[in-house]
Amino acid sequence: MSALKKTENFGALMDFEEIPLTDKMFDNFSKRMYELAGVDLPPTPKNHALIRNRIVKLLRRHSLKTYEAYWSLLEKGEPRIVSEFISALTTNMTSFYRESNHFDFLKQALPELSRKFGPELRIWCAAASTGQEPYTIAMTVMEALPENQTSKVKMLATDIDLQVLKKASVGVYEEREMQGLPPAQRQKYFEKVKVKENEAWRARDGLNNMIRFAPFNLMNPQYSFQHKFHVIFCRNVLIYFDDPTTKRVIDNLASCLAPGGYLILGHSESGNVKHSGLKPLSRAIYQRS
Numbered sequence: 001m002s003a004l005k006k007t008e009n010f011g012a013l014m015d016f017e018e019i020p021l022t023d024k025m026f027d028n029f030s031k032r033m034y035e036l037a038g039v040d041l042p043p044t045p046k047n048h049a050l051i052r053n054r055i056v057k058l059l060r061r062h063s064l065k066t067y068e069a070y071w072s073l074l075e076k077g078e079p080r081i082v083s084e085f086i087s088a089l090t091t092n093m094t095s096f097y098r099e100s101n102h103f104d105f106l107k108q109a110l111p112e113l114s115r116k117f118g119p120e121l122r123i124w125c126a127a128a129s130t131g132q133e134p135y136t137i138a139m140t141v142m143e144a145l146p147e148n149q150t151s152k153v154k155m156l157a158t159d160i161d162l163q164v165l166k167k168a169s170v171g172v173y174e175e176r177e178m179q180g181l182p183p184a185q186r187q188k189y190f191e192k193v194k195v196k197e198n199e200a201w202r203a204r205d206g207l208n209n210m211i212r213f214a215p216f217n218l219m220n221p222q223y224s225f226q227h228k229f230h231v232i233f234c235r236n237v238l239i240y241f242d243d244p245t246t247k248r249v250i251d252n253l254a255s256c257l258a259p260g261g262y263l264i265l266g267h268s269e270s271g272n273v274k275h276s277g278l279k280p281l282s283r284a285i286y287q288r289s
């Protein structure tokens, strides 16, 4: 009985994976992703496989049999379906202390920023994914500033993908997601919890309370925040954008920085920064003049 079931399931899986994704459907999905999120997926075999593999999961979820049927569903524009589509096609890879020189830089810059701007510093993490990056920033704040100042620091962590944002705001990580976090920091800033009988780690309140999580699409034509930020992290997301989009995003980010504030991009993303108001300091770190 169980062997039969397995064969049946395997058969069903094979059926799904054999559903052809035509070039026309590939174009539809990639164009829609570009319009919605700025993510540029040119027609390469790799992107074809990426869209097919990720959308096939949505076909299963909605019990649909063809990409065309899923396209019709997406075209209705229901926010939940659109959000799920964006979530399926974004790449959310991240880790604690990724590109760690940026946190060394932040640690030494924070006391100076606090002397210059006062203790109410504002930091924006603009593509926060599942949260390892904003929590690393929060730990760096805790280590760089005296205790009576850390509660005054405000951090905004945003992402277009509502699913990862939800995970980030909960701040619970399985062992494999704790990669990059040194044991001392793990003990100090995280507590052990059980998730479905498995051991996991939750960010302690001191860390979590520093951060406000909110959705934000970097494609918004203008960024309007009440106050300027003193530091903006926008790392490893520009690589998914084309040159005109990258330029627009950099201009918008620069407009949100206080003079003397810092913009920090991903290591591989500094090639396209041409902005007269941003002075390069060191690897993918810029200061607003």
Ligand SMILES: C[S@@+](CC[C@H](N)C(=O)[O-])C[C@H]1O[C@@H](n2cnc3c(N)ncnc32)[C@H](O)[C@@H]1O
Pocket (backbone or CB within 6 Å): 036, 037, 038, 039, 090, 091, 092, 093, 094, 095, 098, 126, 127, 128, 129, 130, 133, 158, 159, 160, 161, 164, 216, 217, 218, 219, 234, 235, 236, 237, 240, 266
């Ligand atoms: C590869 S992750 C990088 C995460 C983190 N910044 C890091 O460096 O580890 C890229 C993130 O950018 C987000 N993203 C993609 N397009 C976006 C957009 N238009 N607006 C905001 N976030 C976006 C994705 O959802 C994803 O979580």
